[in-house]
Amino acid sequence: MQYLNDPERLMKLLTQLTHGFGTTLSIFAMTLIISLPLGMIVALGRMSRHKLISAPVSFYILIMRGTPLMLQLFAVYFFLPRLIGPIPRLNAVYIAFGLNYAAYFAEIYRGGIMSIPPGQYEAAQVLGFTRSQTFMRIILPQTVKRVLLPVSNEVITLVKDTSLATAIAVSEMFLTAKNMTSSSGSVEPLFIAGVFYLLMNAVVTAFFNFLTNRFNYYHD
Amino acid sequence: MLSASHIRKTFDGAEVLRDVSLSVKEGEVVAIIGRSGSGKSTLLRCINHLEKIDSGEITIGKDTLVSSVDGKAVYAPQDRLRALCLKMGFVFQSYNLFPxxxxxxxLCIPQTAVLHRSRREAEKKALALLSRVGLGDRGSAYPCQLSGGQQQRVAIARALALDPEILCFDEPTSALDPELTREVLTVIRDLAKEKHTMLIVTHEMKFAREVADRIVFMHEGVIAAQGTPDEIMKGGNEQLLAFMGDLDQ
Structure with a gap:
């Protein structure tokens, strides 16, 4: 009990973890900012009737879901600079995570869109809605309700996946904790970092519960 | 007002409509009856462009929805189709309200989004239609809070809100129990009294005889008999008699 018995050392640990947590939060936020909308574009591409669009998009989803995120992170960090010049580590994380999570969200969105009964499209058609009106006003709003639960699963996974950024030495919270464990020989920093992840996911869970309740005003 | 001629339609090689021709005059109420699988719903869905025909011709008023060139159906351009289909209202068996x-x-959003009416105008129309179908006080409810019969009456009001020239019903009471069926049929009966042009696919033989100016009996993808309710009952078509016999049991 090197840290928990010693308030001064504990404060120092918490300060450093909190600093690392800022980076963890930025990875979390940027990944969602990129992947939540990008996922919709990917989902629409995947559902396109044109093979020239749907086939490459399917392949993209296969690669993103079929290989380790850590490997994708290495690929972005080591190979992307050869194409576009040097990029900061953190940006490599944003790009790799954003592309990866977009693939998962895309499949969730696709499942949601396909679960809307055909009768909704038919009713929209006989009432004269255009295809884009049908999607934006009738299909999409109903899809949001249907995908909340699977999306919340992915978001919770993302909280924990941020620790993968350690692989390219981005100093987020997990790397900070690991370094302190190495230097002190105590595993306490790692477990305290674990509490941070747990608390963050408690907040995420509460947020999704709130959203789910907000959408409870109707059921199918 | 509406004319469909020589309609052919196949599903995966199976002929569902075999050279069917049907026309509806203004103010006329036509009921289409027949067994399940006789093609009656498919015919109605083809007329409303919910299914594409293989060949034949459909005109609404003076406008052509689809015609045939060398035995293949050629549809009007997309925008034209949309405008033409707006001349028809459609009520589904499963209501298909937006939940x-x-x-x-x-009732309002189709009016504002499609016909570009103002919200005020749309609401006025919607409220008038809702009280007409006996649901004047349920405007703020969500469809899931209504019974099946109420939902179907909302669906009828929704179709009427766009002022269609022809109102089409696809087995509007098949999903309802007898009591709820009655309240929906009452609404349709009132529309018939007001001389709305209607095309009704139904199982309700008694109702068809009562409201329809003309009954069309379909059997295995063709129109086997048609005429006024009296004519068709006296006509003695064998399949129709068998069908009626089954209904009585």
């Missing part, structure tokens, strides 16, 4: 909108929005 995420209130009853009032279900």
């Amino acid at each position: 995420h909108w209130t009853v009032l929005d279900n």
Whole structure:
């Protein structure tokens, strides 16, 4: 009990973890900012009737879901600079995570869109809605309700996946904790970092519960 | 007002409509009856462009929805199709209300988004139609809070809100128990009295005889008999008699 018995050392640990947590939060936020909308574009591409669009998009989803995120992170960090010049580590994380999570969200969105009964499209058609009106006003709003639960699963996974950024030495919270464990020989920093992840996911869970309740005003 | 001629339609090689011709005059109420699988719903869905025909011709008023060139159906351009289909209202067996909108929005948003009416104008129309179908106080409810019969009456009001020239019903009471069926049929009966042009696919033989100016009996993809209710009952078509016999049991 090197840290928990010693308030001064504990404060120092918490300060450093909190600093690392800022980076963890930025990875979390940027990944969602990129992947939540990008996922919709990917989902629409995947559902396109044109093979020239749907086939490459399917392949993209296969690669993103079929290989380790850590490997994708290495690929972005080591190979992307050869194409576009040097990029900061953190940006490599944003790009790799954003592309990866977009693939998962895309499949969730696709499942949601396909679960809307055909009768909704038919009713929209006989009432004269255009295809884009049908999607934006009738299909999409109903899809949001249907995908909340699977999306919340992915978001919770993302909280924990941020620790993968350690692989390219981005100093987020997990790397900070690991370094302190190495230097002190105590595993306490790692477990305290674990509490941070747990608390963050408690907040995420509460947020999704709130959203789910907000959408409870109707059921199918 | 509406004319469909020589309609052919196949599903995966199976002929569902075999050279069917049907026309509806203004103010006329036509009921289409027949067994399940006789093609009656498919015919109605083809007329409303919910299914594509293989060949034949459909005109609404003076406008052509689809015609045939060398035995293949050629449809009007997309925008034209949309405008033409708006001349028809369609009521589904399963209502197909939009569950995420209130009853009032279900009636208003199609008016504002499609016909570009103002919200005020749309609401006025919607409220008038809702009280006409006996649901004047349910505008703020969501479809899930209504019974099947109420939902179907909202669906009828929703179709009427766009002022269609022809109102089409696809087995509007098949999903309802007898009591709820009655309240929906009452609404349709009132529309018939007002001389709305209607095309009704139904199982309700008694109702068809009562409201229809003309009954069309379909059997295995063709129109086997048609005429006024009296004519068709006296006509003695064998399949129709068998069908009626089954209904009585």
